[in-house]
Amino acid sequence: MHTIPGPAKYIREDGLLRQAGSYIKEFGSSALFIGGKTALSIVEPLIKESLAESKIENKGFEWYGGECSWSQVERLCQIVQQKKPEVIIAVGGGKAIDTVKAVAFAEGLPVLAIPTIAATCAPSTPIAIMYDDEGTFIEISHRSKAPSLVLVDTEVIVRAPYRFLVAGIGDTLAKWFESSASVKKSEPTALNRSAVKLAHELYQLLLEKGPEAVATIKAGKVDQAVNDVIDSIILISGSVSGYGGDDCRTAAAHAIYSGLTIFPEVHDTYHGEIVAFGILAQLVLEGKSEEEIGELIAFYQQVELPYTLEDMAITDLSQDEWKRLGEVTVEIEDMENMPFAVTPEMVIHAVQGADRIGKKVKQQ
Template sequence: MFTIPGPGKYVREEALLNEVGTYVRGFGRSALMIGGQTALSVVQASVNASLDKEGIENLGFVWYGGECSWSKVAELRSIVQEKKPEVLVAVGGGKAIDTVKAVAFAENLPLLAIPTIAATCAPATPIAIMYDDEGTFIEISHRSKAPNVVLVDTNVIAAAPYRFLAAGIGDTLAKWFESSVSVQKSKPTALNQSAVRLAEGLYRLLLEKGPSAIETIKHGNVDQAVNDVIDSIILISGSVSGYGGDDCRTAAAHAIYSGLTIFPEVHDTYHGEIVAFGILSQLVLEGKSEETIRELISFYQKVELPYTLEDMAITELSQEDWDRLGVVTVGIEDMDNMPFEVTPEMVVQAIQGADQIGRKVKYQ
């Protein structure tokens, strides 16, 4: 038995970008930064100065390509093979970091991650969520490397739009709702039971501190609630997957997220926002009461998460669209983690049921 519980080291501090060179130096003498265009522009000046200060050869800043796809990974591998860095530095959000994790795995290079938003646990996991070049989900890949070090500069996180933190809350809430059902298919062990308890603790912490953290970060400030939410989203959430492994994987909420990505109109909605709606749909699928779902929606309202299809720009679907959504969603491997068989018809009824409850809350 083995597990990869998370990154080798996690550091969260204000103005941490000024110390990047120190951490790179522990793994090599040259570095190539790969990430999102906005993210790279945010960190470039500080990283340049820090690498120069530590005598690290700076091999430049490269855009990851816009999608976490195998074609982008191949393109980046060619650049890495040409430039020959001793260390890779992934910069940005989940897709950017997952892409570089796949590159680092393929090229067997040390990896540092600098998340510029707290929207997913991608910086702290050994897996990569892969899409095609148009943004449609295709697979969860284990051909990915857990970062050696994750460097979280809270000044950078606080300067990003607060909607990213809200999305991170949505993605992290799913750890409890999904792991608590996926673990039912497994024999209880110290690892998977600890993972589920950790996920429940995350859920309760976010209910308590999430609204305050959102209000604080709206004004570009950081307090302990913000720090706790950041750590929960990036590190502790990733640890649930690390400890629970295949017993505590994503389930219907993420399968429904992946299914909804077939519609181009949702591509402006963030991962965690769509997952949040997926949680509501999963609860309908499980037969939970409308009261239970309404209670969760009341929390969504406090942190500005979507709870109707309309909130995600889906205003009209044909019967053909619904049929396709159902078929695609049950074909996503996450759905196999549900403790009962799910049919396309059940998926459609669950999504429609969640949307109906959400619309009641919004318009009645």
Template sequence: MQSTVGPASYIRQRDVIETIGQHAKKFGQKALIIGGKTALSTISEKMLRSLEENGIVSNTEWYGGESSWTEINRLIQLVESVGPQFLIAAGGGKALDTVKAVAYATNLPLIAVPTIAATCAAATQISIIYNDEGIFTEISRRSKAPDLVLVDTTIISHAPVRFLIAGIGDTLAKWFESRASSQKSVPTALVRTAVKIANELYLILLEFGKSAIESARNRQVTSALNDVIDAIILISGSVSGYGGDACRTAAAHAIYSGLTIFPEVHETYHGEIVAFGILSQLVLEGKEDSEIRELISFYRQIQLPTTLKDMGIVSLTEEQLQQFGSVAVEIEDMANMPFTVTPEMVIQAVIQADSLGTECK
């Protein structure tokens, strides 16, 4: 048995980016910083100053906009040309996943600096890969868990609140998906622990989610915001870290991946689409409408999407629905469901979830 539960080290505090050089110097004196354009423009000045003060020479590069093999391979060549001793990844999930794949290929230490709390990408050993057009293609194990994660709560509290809301949506899925996927696995100590953690995450988000969002809207770092940030970035990642494929993802993420074939949803964040995927999964599992409506009520309070229209999909033809259903069942996440799922079942689940979401508006 081998397991990587999460990053080697995790530090969450105000203005920690101003001390990154002190933490980074143990990895070497030459860094390559790779990240999103917004992230780099937000943190570059303070980060570069701290690195320089600690004798670290650095270069900066945009990750390319998609977590695709095209960009990963380009960056691998850049690393080989520049010759850094370690990598720093800055930004959201796609930027972090891209650099995690680069770090794996080049066998370099990695510091992750998530500038939003929208996914658990900073704390996992997998990378979500898309094609150059933003359509999901695979979950890659050719990826490295960061050696250090630095979470600057000042930066995250100043990011658009919608990212935090999306992060709550993505993290809610840990409970619903692990509850389903663990049914077909051996209930080992690791799997049982992972499911318990996932359930606790669900309860934490119900309890502190609204307060954390309000804190972020006011740009205040509160205990509720700290708890939700840790839940989204670190604790969420530990569920798949402990449980592995038995507790990673299921129908909610498969439905998310299937929906990415439609350009209309490309302006909707990962966690927002996953949140709708949860509703669809609950329908797929035959859960009571009352349970689904209760979750929809929470979604409405924190502004997560409850309908296809909320994600920009106004109408779908029969051909598009069939294409979506066929894609969704082929996603490896769907194989984690404790029963066989057909395209028709997925289509009907999404239609019914959309109907329930519309009724509850």
């Protein structure tokens, strides 16, 4: 048995980055920061003084390239080889962090994560979600390294647009719906049973605290609800995958997300927002009642998650586009985790069904 339940260490504090150097020095005396442009511009002034105080050589701040693609990983590996840092720091959101995790794996270096948004569990997982240079999903890669340390500064998280937290809620909700489906194909074990229980507790916590957390962060404040939701999104959701392993992987909701990325108009919608719609489609696929799906949509309305295709700028798909969506989606490896075989026609029916129910709720 082999499992990586999460990062070796996770710290969340207000103003944490002003002391980051004291944590980074445990892993090396020189550090290269790689991340998103906005994320780096926020983190750099907060961290520079701390690096100097801890006598850490600053090897620079590099943009990750905009997509978590193999071409960007290769480019960044060349920069790492030139600058020779002892530790790499991933800064930003999910794509940036996944890219750096893949670079760290390739170069055999420790990687630390500084998420600047609470939108995915990328800082707490050993996998990387890879795309092509245009943003279309291509694979889930295990050529990636789990961060040894995750530093979460709530002062930074609260400065980000609240929509990132909303997207994180959507992505984390999927842990329950997908793990409870995918585990049906496996023999019950201590690990996968615990993972599913944890996923259900996450689901219940988000229903309870999600609306309050969104309202609080919209006001530019932090309270315990915000802290609980941040921890749920970044750390605990990653632990579900860590404990459950291959038994509790992503399933139809993420497969449908990946399928929808073939449409360029959806690229302005965040990962977790699209996954949230994918959950609705997965529920249709599983034969859940319209009433049950409507109850989940009611929660989506509270936290501002999308629940129709139009909410994600997808309108008027042609017959060929529907056909392509169905064919692409069933080829995504996530779909293999469903406890029954799924055809392209079933995907089309599920997406159209979720959209129909969402439109019906809008009209009420």
